[in-house]
Amino acid sequence: MTERTATRDDRRGLRGWRAALVVVGSGTLAGLLVMALVVGVLRMLQSGASSTPSSTGQAVETRQPRETTAPGVLDLCELVQTQSLMSASPYNRTDDATRYEDTAEEEPELAPRTVTDECSWEVASSGGGNWRLTLSYRAFMSDSPDESRADLAAGEYSARSDSARAEFASIENEGPLDSSVGESHYVYGESRSGADAYAYVGLVKSGVFMIHVSGPEEIDNPPDIPEQEFRAEVRTVVPYLERAFERQIPD
Incomplete structure (x- = not known):
C-alpha cells in the first residue's frame, strides 16, 4: 500500500x-x-x-519648393483659354495675342525676370448677356539688384489697385476679398463707357493679376448687372490664376 x-x-x-x-x-x-x-x-x-x-x-x-521656372511656362491667358473659363476661347478672343513677354526668353541675365501679358475676350455670361473680359498680369520671377521680388510685387499690386479704380466713372462698392493664398481687392460700379463693370486685383507670392469684366458697351441703355453676378463669374476664374502663380512662381 x-x-x-x-x-x-x-x-x-x-x-x-x-x-x-x-x-x-x-x-x-x-x-x-x-x-x-x-x-x-x-x-x-x-x-x-x-x-x-x-x-x-x-x-x-x-509640393516640393520651386527654385526656378522654365521660360514660357507661366501663361495665364493660355490657361484661361485652355480651361474655357467664362467661355473664353481662341475664337472669341478680341486682342491680337502678341503681348506675352517672358524676359528670360530674350534676355536671360536681365534682373528682375518678369512675365507679363494682357488679353481680352467677348464672353457669354451665365445669364445670357455678352461681357467683355480682360486679364492682365505681371509676375516677378527674380529679385532686382535693388529690390526683392516681394517688394516689387507689393508696389505693382498698389499700382494696379489704383488703376482699377481709375477705370470707373463712379464706384458703388469696393474693398478686400478673402484669399487663402494672398491679397485681393475688388471694385464695382459704372465704367467710363457707361456700362456696369467689376475689377478684381490679386496678389499671390510675387505675382499680380487684374481681371476686368464689363457689360455691353456702346449701346443706348446698357443693362444693369448686379455685383453678385459679376463676382460669381469672376470667382470661377480666380482659383486657376492663384494656383498657377502658387505653383509656377519660384518660392
Missing part, C-alpha cells in the same frame, strides 16, 4: 509541473497576442491619419 501511494503521489506531482507549464505558456501567448493586436491598431490609426482627406474632400497635396 505504501509503494502504490508513493507512485500515485509522484504521478500527481508530474501532472502539477505540466499544469504549471501550460499556465505559463498560455499567459505568454496571450500577452504576445495582445501586443500584436495593439501594434496592429496603432499602425491602422497612423495609416488612416496620413491618408485623411482635407476639409475640402480632396487628398492633401504636397
